Amino acid sequence: MIQVNNFTKTYNDFVAVQNLSFRVAAGEILGLVGPNGAGKTTTLRVLSGIIPPGSGELTVAGHDIIGDPIAAKQALGYIPDDPRLFDTLTVWEHLEFIAAAYGVADYQPTANALLHFFNLEGKRHHVVQGLSRGMRQKLAIACAYLHQPKVILFDEPLTGLDPAGIRAIKESMRERACQGAAIIISSHLLSMVETLCTHLLLLDHGEAQCFGRMEDVLRTFDEAKHDTTLEDVFFSITREDASDTG
Amino acid sequence: MTALDVMLVKLLLLRLRGGIRHRLRELKTLRGLLFLGVTVAVLALLMKHTALPVNPLDGTVQGEPDLLGEPLARWMPLGLLAACLLTVLTAPGPAIHFSPSEINLLFSAPFSRCALLLYKISFYAFGALLTSLLITLLLPPFTEMPVAAFAGAFLTLLFIQLLSAVIGLLGHRLAGCCSLQLRRGHVVLLLAVLVAVLAWYFSSAGSSLSDALARFQSSPAAILLLAPFEVFVQIFLAPVIYPDLLRWAVLGVAINAGLIAAIIALDRSTYESSIAASLALHQRWVRARRSGLLWGVQPVEGRSFRRPPVIGGIGPIAWRQLLTAQRSYRKAVLVFLAVALLAGPLLVIVAAEVSLWSRIGFVFFIAVYVLPRALVFDFRSDLDSMETFKVLPLRPWKISVGQLLAPVLLTSLVEWLLLGSIAMCLDGVGRVMAVGLMPFILPFNGLLYGIENLLFLLFPTPLVPVGRVDFDFLGRTLVEFAVKTSLLIGACGLAVAAGKRVLDATESSWTAFAIVTWCTLALLAILMLPLLSRAFDRFDVSRR
Numbered sequence: 001m002i003q004v005n006n007f008t009k010t011y012n013d014f015v016a017v018q019n020l021s022f023r024v025a026a027g028e029i030l031g032l033v034g035p036n037g038a039g040k041t042t043t044l045r046v047l048s049g050i051i052p053p054g055s056g057e058l059t060v061a062g063h064d065i066i067g068d069p070i071a072a073k074q075a076l077g078y079i080p081d082d083p084r085l086f087d088t089l090t091v092w093e094h095l096e097f098i099a100a101a102y103g104v105a106d107y108q109p110t111a112n113a114l115l116h117f118f119n120l121e122g123k124r125h126h127v128v129q130g131l132s133r134g135m136r137q138k139l140a141i142a143c144a145y146l147h148q149p150k151v152i153l154f155d156e157p158l159t160g161l162d163p164a165g166i167r168a169i170k171e172s173m174r175e176r177a178c179q180g181a182a183i184i185i186s187s188h189l190l191s192m193v194e195t196l197c198t199h200l201l202l203l204d205h206g207e208a209q210c211f212g213r214m215e216d217v218l219r220t221f222d223e224a225k226h227d228t229t230l231e232d233v234f235f236s237i238t239r240e241d242a243s244d245t246g
Numbered sequence: 247m248t249a250l251d252v253m254l255v256k257l258l259l260l261r262l263r264g265g266i267r268h269r270l271r272e273l274k275t276l277r278g279l280l281f282l283g284v285t286v287a288v289l290a291l292l293m294k295h296t297a298l299p300v301n302p303l304d305g306t307v308q309g310e311p312d313l314l315g316e317p318l319a320r321w322m323p324l325g326l327l328a329a330c331l332l333t334v335l336t337a338p339g340p341a342i343h344f345s346p347s348e349i350n351l352l353f354s355a356p357f358s359r360c361a362l363l364l365y366k367i368s369f370y371a372f373g374a375l376l377t378s379l380l381i382t383l384l385l386p387p388f389t390e391m392p393v394a395a396f397a398g399a400f401l402t403l404l405f406i407q408l409l410s411a412v413i414g415l416l417g418h419r420l421a422g423c424c425s426l427q428l429r430r431g432h433v434v435l436l437l438a439v440l441v442a443v444l445a446w447y448f449s450s451a452g453s454s455l456s457d458a459l460a461r462f463q464s465s466p467a468a469i470l471l472l473a474p475f476e477v478f479v480q481i482f483l484a485p486v487i488y489p490d491l492l493r494w495a496v497l498g499v500a501i502n503a504g505l506i507a508a509i510i511a512l513d514r515s516t517y518e519s520s521i522a523a524s525l526a527l528h529q530r531w532v533r534a535r536r537s538g539l540l541w542g543v544q545p546v547e548g549r550s551f552r553r554p555p556v557i558g559g560i561g562p563i564a565w566r567q568l569l570t571a572q573r574s575y576r577k578a579v580l581v582f583l584a585v586a587l588l589a590g591p592l593l594v595i596v597a598a599e600v601s602l603w604s605r606i607g608f609v610f611f612i613a614v615y616v617l618p619r620a621l622v623f624d625f626r627s628d629l630d631s632m633e634t635f636k637v638l639p640l641r642p643w644k645i646s647v648g649q650l651l652a653p654v655l656l657t658s659l660v661e662w663l664l665l666g667s668i669a670m671c672l673d674g675v676g677r678v679m680a681v682g683l684m685p686f687i688l689p690f691n692g693l694l695y696g697i698e699n700l701l702f703l704l705f706p707t708p709l710v711p712v713g714r715v716d717f718d719f720l721g722r723t724l725v726e727f728a729v730k731t732s733l734l735i736g737a738c739g740l741a742v743a744a745g746k747r748v749l750d751a752t753e754s755s756w757t758a759f760a761i762v763t764w765c766t767l768a769l770l771a772i773l774m775l776p777l778l779s780r781a782f783d784r785f786d787v788s789r790r
Contacts, residue, residue, distance in 0.1 A: 045633075045787075048636075048637050049636060049637060050633050050636040050637060050787055051786055051787060052786075070639045070640070070641065071639075073637060073638065073639035074639040076637070078637050080633060084630055084631050084633050084634050085631075085634075086566060086570070086631060086634075088569055088570040088573045088574050089566060089569060093566075093569065096553055096554055096562075097554055097562045097565070097566055100553070100554040100555070100556050100559075100561060100562035100565070101559060101562045101563075101638050101639070101640060102638075102639060103556065103559075127573070
């Protein structure tokens with residue numbers, strides 16, 4: 001579903017991502033972790049077609065994001081860390097807009113179900129400018145789900161959400177993956193990534209430090225002690241890296 | 247009075263250094279250099295314009311500063327009073343405004359409220375210092391000494407700011423004492439009394455406005471009211487440093503110190519409302535920068551159009567912009583429509599002597615400079631939402647058409663009404679020209695908004711200035727206007743030239759001329775689409 005080969009992105013002299021390669025198959029949830037400035041958001045933005053890649057091959061649902069960007073975007077749902085909604089539109093109008101832009105016919109039942117699921121029914125006719133951060137986040141996710149994307153990219157999806165919202169979104173992610181979607185979640189919440197994701201990609205200084213199935217990664221670092229957590233793995237790798245560069 | 251905290255002084259200096267560093271960094275780019283060059287050129291032109299004429303034969307300065315100072319001495323006190331009232335009436339927020347970062351970081355830090363107020367006033371004083379330098383450069387013909395001009399400008403600007411703050415705080419305090427309904431009633435009553443008094447005064451004067459104002463200035467009430475303002479006029483016009491300038495400047499400083507003491511005393515009772523107003527003002531600035539709408543109104547909830555039409559993906563984008571126009575720009579659109587309808591009768595009543603070309607110039611100015619900056623619901627108002635558009639599965643040209651459709655149609659509607667209204671009130675050549683221009687409005691606006699958006703996508707910056715003195719914004723606007731005007735004149739010239747060729751070839755067929763000119767203009771507007779698409783495609787949201 002998602003295939004990235006030798007992807008590199010630079011800003012002037014600064015290398016944001018270097019020679020990154022990974023793949024996410026249907027039904028898999030990839031946790032993308034790393035310190036600030038590791039290149040996580042850049043990777044997601046390039047995959048979603050927001051910024052062009054420097055070099056490399058990136059395909060989404062079998063479509064090259066440079067050669068066939070429209071088909072790639074048609075199969076994609078992207079939820080940025082800071083949901084950019086249209087201040088002058090209501091909650092329902094956002095769903096109507098997305099349905100028209102993605103050509104979703106008979107969208108009302110799905111849209112109603114999403115509003116119900118995210119507890120936004122009472123806000124249906126409210127202009128989004130008045131919504132809280134968490135509600136805006138839920139609406140952004142509802143918009144991304146509306147066209148049933150095969151690939152979903154989440155950038156810090158749980159920021160600003162209440163406990164019920166967090167549970168609902170985690171549940172929805174598992175559900176989408178079971179239905180065959182390939183999902184990438186970029187997050188600093190390591191415990192959430194550990195319990196939710198099937199695979200892990202740890203980025204540091206724009207380079208992949210480890211990539212594989214979650215249990216395989218944890219097992220690799222399990223030599224010293226049992227019950228290794230993702231947090232142990234994370235600090236083990238990033239500290240090593242810091243001492244190398246330092 | 248608690249002194250200004252040392253740490254706050256340090257913060258002021260750090261912010262000043264940061265501002266200078268930011269400006270210097272911008273100068274490293276071609277765009278920054280270009281803007282600086284244009285700003286300096288405009289300043290030089292203004293200085294040349296305001297300088298006293300020089301005799302080309304012997305280089306002596308013609309004219310007397312005193313002669314120019316006389317009208318200044320006469321009208322400046324009234325002007326300062328008007329400036330204060332205008333500042334109070336048009337101020338969108340609290341008398342002393344703190345930004346959210348100042349509220350979060352400084353209010354919870356161990357600083358007294360008095361120290362914070364002094365910090366903020368010092369911040370304003372820095373701004374006044376910079377503006378005073380500019381005024382000093384532009385004012386030599388009106389004053390005897392540059393030092394006097396600088397001191398006068400600085401103390402006067404500070405005085406206006408402080409007096410406005412005092413009036414604002416007094417207003418807050420009074421407002422807190424009565425209910426909203428009662429407050430509105432008082433304001434309406436006060437305004438009605440003021441209008442009645444002014445009407446009576448001017449009608450009884452029986453002569454020109456300047457005579458009436460002169461009579462007012464010589465009345466005992468006005469002498470008392472304008473006395474503090476006179477002090478600042480005397481600083482400007484002081485002929486020598488000692489005793490004139492020093493004496494008046496000390497008095498000016500004392501007045502300003504008194505106002506600062508009044509602000510600190512009044513602020514105690516308006517502390518909470520001041521914080522709320524500061525945050526509300528910040529929200530308004532955020533909205534203004536997001537929407538490109540200078541007055542940053544809160545979008546109102548309104549009726550939704552039934553459902554977005556698809557039209558290959560163009561429909562939802564245009565539908566969304568029409569909703570934005572309806573909710574954020576409704577008042578602006580209505581005002582423009584009303585003004586357009588009244589333009590014809592007003593031109594007949596007010597400017598019967600105005601030539602046809604001046605009227606055409608007026609329409610051109612409104613069409614090219616006023617409307618595109620007032621009706622901003624296209625890419626320019628979506629700087630923060632570019633990510634959303636980039637993710638949509640739509641070709642860039644479709645997004646561009648969708649973004650431009652609503653502003654082009656609404657602007658055209660305003661201009662059709664404007665020309666129609668003018669045509670109704672004219673006859674002969676004027677009417678023929680007004681009616682003849684109507685079909686060209688649509689392709690012209692397509693081209694105009696295409697250029698506006700292309701420049702924005704190539705050099706993306708918010709359309710509203712940052713803070714009170716944004717020289718970058720000034721330079722940027724001047725460059726944009728120059729480029730836009732050149733491109734429009736070039737495109738229109740090309741279209742007319744194509745029409746002229748057909749006119750010559752068809753032995754004066756004006757119909758053929760109009761059709762070819764229209765088609766050329768429309769073609770040029772359509773040619774903007776690939777450019778816009780390319781610019782949108784290349785737009786890098788991570789670098790905005």
